[in-house]
Amino acid sequence: MRVETATSKSTDSEVRIEKSHSQEGRISIWFFIGMLLLVYGLLILGAGIYDLFVPPAQQPVLANLHAGIWWGALLVVLGGFYTYRFSPRKER
Amino acid sequence: MPFPLALWVQPSNGQLLSLHWVDGLIILIYFLLVLGIGFYLKKFAKTGDDFFLAGRQMTAWIAGLSFLAANLGSLELLGWAASAYQYGILATHWYWIGAIPAMLFLGVVMMPFYYISKTHSVPGYLKLRFGESSRALSAITFGVMTVLMSGVNIYAMALVMKAVLGWNINFSIWVSSLTVAVYVVLGGLLSAIFNEVLQFVLIWAGALIVPILGLIEAGGWKGMTDRIAQSFPSHDHTHLWSTMGGFNNNPMGVHWTGIVFGLGFVISFGYWTTDFLVVQRVLSARDLRSARMAPVIGAGFKMMVPFIVILPGLLGLAVLPEKLVGESQAVITGGHSYNEVLPLMLARYCGPGLLGLGITALMAGFMSGMAGNVSAFATVWTYDIYRPLVRKTAEDAHYVKVGRWCTVLGVLISIATAYLVMNFASIMDYVQALFSFFIAPLFGTILLGMFWKRATPAGGFWGLLAGTLSSIGMWAWVKVDPAALSFIALSSSAKSMAENMYRGLWSWLICVAVTVVVSLASQPKPVAELAGLVYGTAPLPSEDDVPLYKRPLFWAIVVGSVFVILNIIFW
Numbered sequence: 001m002r003v004e005t006a007t008s009k010s011t012d013s014e015v016r017i018e019k020s021h022s023q024e025g026r027i028s029i030w031f032f033i034g035m036l037l038l039v040y041g042l043l044i045l046g047a048g049i050y051d052l053f054v055p056p057a058q059q060p061v062l063a064n065l066h067a068g069i070w071w072g073a074l075l076v077v078l079g080g081f082y083t084y085r086f087s088p089r090k091e092r
Numbered sequence: 093m094p095f096p097l098a099l100w101v102q103p104s105n106g107q108l109l110s111l112h113w114v115d116g117l118i119i120l121i122y123f124l125l126v127l128g129i130g131f132y133l134k135k136f137a138k139t140g141d142d143f144f145l146a147g148r149q150m151t152a153w154i155a156g157l158s159f160l161a162a163n164l165g166s167l168e169l170l171g172w173a174a175s176a177y178q179y180g181i182l183a184t185h186w187y188w189i190g191a192i193p194a195m196l197f198l199g200v201v202m203m204p205f206y207y208i209s210k211t212h213s214v215p216g217y218l219k220l221r222f223g224e225s226s227r228a229l230s231a232i233t234f235g236v237m238t239v240l241m242s243g244v245n246i247y248a249m250a251l252v253m254k255a256v257l258g259w260n261i262n263f264s265i266w267v268s269s270l271t272v273a274v275y276v277v278l279g280g281l282l283s284a285i286f287n288e289v290l291q292f293v294l295i296w297a298g299a300l301i302v303p304i305l306g307l308i309e310a311g312g313w314k315g316m317t318d319r320i321a322q323s324f325p326s327h328d329h330t331h332l333w334s335t336m337g338g339f340n341n342n343p344m345g346v347h348w349t350g351i352v353f354g355l356g357f358v359i360s361f362g363y364w365t366t367d368f369l370v371v372q373r374v375l376s377a378r379d380l381r382s383a384r385m386a387p388v389i390g391a392g393f394k395m396m397v398p399f400i401v402i403l404p405g406l407l408g409l410a411v412l413p414e415k416l417v418g419e420s421q422a423v424i425t426g427g428h429s430y431n432e433v434l435p436l437m438l439a440r441y442c443g444p445g446l447l448g449l450g451i452t453a454l455m456a457g458f459m460s461g462m463a464g465n466v467s468a469f470a471t472v473w474t475y476d477i478y479r480p481l482v483r484k485t486a487e488d489a490h491y492v493k494v495g496r497w498c499t500v501l502g503v504l505i506s507i508a509t510a511y512l513v514m515n516f517a518s519i520m521d522y523v524q525a526l527f528s529f530f531i532a533p534l535f536g537t538i539l540l541g542m543f544w545k546r547a548t549p550a551g552g553f554w555g556l557l558a559g560t561l562s563s564i565g566m567w568a569w570v571k572v573d574p575a576a577l578s579f580i581a582l583s584s585s586a587k588s589m590a591e592n593m594y595r596g597l598w599s600w601l602i603c604v605a606v607t608v609v610v611s612l613a614s615q616p617k618p619v620a621e622l623a624g625l626v627y628g629t630a631p632l633p634s635e636d637d638v639p640l641y642k643r644p645l646f647w648a649i650v651v652g653s654v655f656v657i658l659n660i661i662f663w
Contacts, residue, residue, distance in 0.1 A: 029289050036290065068445050
């Protein structure tokens with residue numbers, strides 16, 4: 001471990017551990033999160049739309065609100081945004 | 093802080109939920125992704141810093157969310173939702189006064205000492221400040237407790253999966269543990285942090301739907317509180333402080349002094365500022381300012397967690413047609429217990445897909461908690477036990493290899509503990525108690541170490557030892573003679589949570605008293621050796637060149653103000 005310790009005139013940004021460069025080129029965590037939310041959103045949205053036309057025998061409370069559809073759509077939007085914003089191609 | 097696991101000893105009968113194929117697919121995708129992330133990150137975990145501290149490259153946001161996610165295990169979600177059903181909004185104290193001040197204190201005051209001292213771990217800081225004996229005591233206790241806690245968590249999670257989905261206990265234990273082992277062995281802390289942030293987002297995506305739909309059904313907050321008051325007129329379930337004037341005025345049997353001094357000061361500060369499981373995440377930050385911002389960001393999100401944990405429990409009180417009971421009573425009557433309130437609420441509102449997401453959120457919580465435990469275990473055993481006591485000098489690659497083997501070993505001991513707990517359920521209670529023995533005195537030792545130059549190595553060691561032993565002694569005293577509860581917890585009607593808080597407070601006071609007395613009677617270290625370790629021995633880095641909106645102190649004041657306002661609103 002190497003470190004620049006605090007000196008009398010050091011500023012906050014100077015206090016930084018010297019690092020290796022082994023993390024360069026790593027895909028952002030937000031890209032993985034975006035992908036997962038996108039895929040989950042599509043699955044939940046699809047299941048919600050299917051339930052709209054073929055309602056299950058046992059419906060959950062407030063089934064009339066079709067939570068699967070709007071929650072799935074929300075996840076698709078969020079997931080799509082993060083996938084695009086942090087895609088490895090765009091980052092490069 | 094960890095939810096009291098003993099509440100999960102008894103498995104419930106019957107299966108609560110059944111899954112659609114879409115739900116199964118959602119769970120399968122999650123497992124494939126976390127394993128995929130582990131394999132992908134292996135190439136980025138080459139050096140000791142990469143493996144044990146994620147290359148010290150994390151942004152404040154990632155370190156902050158990971159800091160919080162390592163604590164947000166599935167038992168935390170299920171357990172505190174159950175507590176909210178049982179004790180009402182009082183359970184929120186564990187998220188607000190029991191976390192926020194301590195997290196802000198870590199970020200604003202303590203982080204510079206941890207970060208500037210270059211330490212890999214909390215026991216590592218004790219070595220620098222008090223010497224090898226304090227480090228060894230702290231590291232061995234922490235390592236053993238962490239891995240035992242991890243094992244108890246696995247077993248408790250397997251019980252939950254059995255109760256909720258009817259899954260075989262062995263299947264749950266092995267599949268979940270091996271998945272965590274694979275991704276932590278491959279990518280170390282980097283992989284653990286990546287998955288924790290992913291799991292944090294999943295927990296919100298999967299759990300947020302319940303309070304939203306619950307509030308719609310109950311008719312908003314007012315509708316919910318009216319329904320609760322109507323159904324449970326004997327207790328006030330919806331006020332945070334107004335019932336805290338006496339031990340018998342609230343369902344938890346606790347006085348405000350226990351909440352403020354025991355929980356809000358000793359237990360909370362002990363856990364959030366000295367438990368390496370959470371502090372390790374902050375040490376991975378890329379610079380000091382990020383390391384100071386991370387707990388502040390974590391605190392901001394922690395304040396919101398009651399929305400997905402406490403509120404579903406309260407909504408359960410308002411909308412569930414049946415009255416939930418304690419675990420032992422549920423086993424006798426065949427009814428549902430408090431512990432099942434969150435799965436029951438999921439089943440109430442979630443159709444195919446959403447249910448899978450909710451279950452995945454619970455699993456994600458479990459796995460983030462376990463990954464946190466084993467990665468902290470690997471670091472402490474490699475750097476604070478193996479290196480100083482077994483092999484002092486070796487190549488960096490050797491320690492990385494040892495860290496990987498420690499991870500495997502940690503997971504295997506965890507699995508063994510899970511089976512041990514299965515056969516001797518009372519061990520769960522002991523392990524939980526052992527964990528609490530150590531945290532409160534450690535906070536006393538670190539606090540004096542950071543803020544009192546006169547504290548000596550002998551004082552640090554004997555204070556820590558005396559605090560820990562006295563905590564064990566108090567616990568044993570109440571076990572042998574239950575009447576001792578009225579001395580330890582100041583009331584014979586105190587519940588186990590209240591007992592823990594007061595025991596923590598006394599053991600902290602004993603640790604501080606012994607540290608002070610022994611320090612005054614022994615030789616202090618020269619001030620030159622304390623530079624960067626103790627307040628006032630070296631100037632702290634200035635933030636003069638940083639705009640106000642980027643300063644940790646500014647955001648800590650913002651978060652602290654919201655914390656005060658929330659407590660007043662729900663008074």
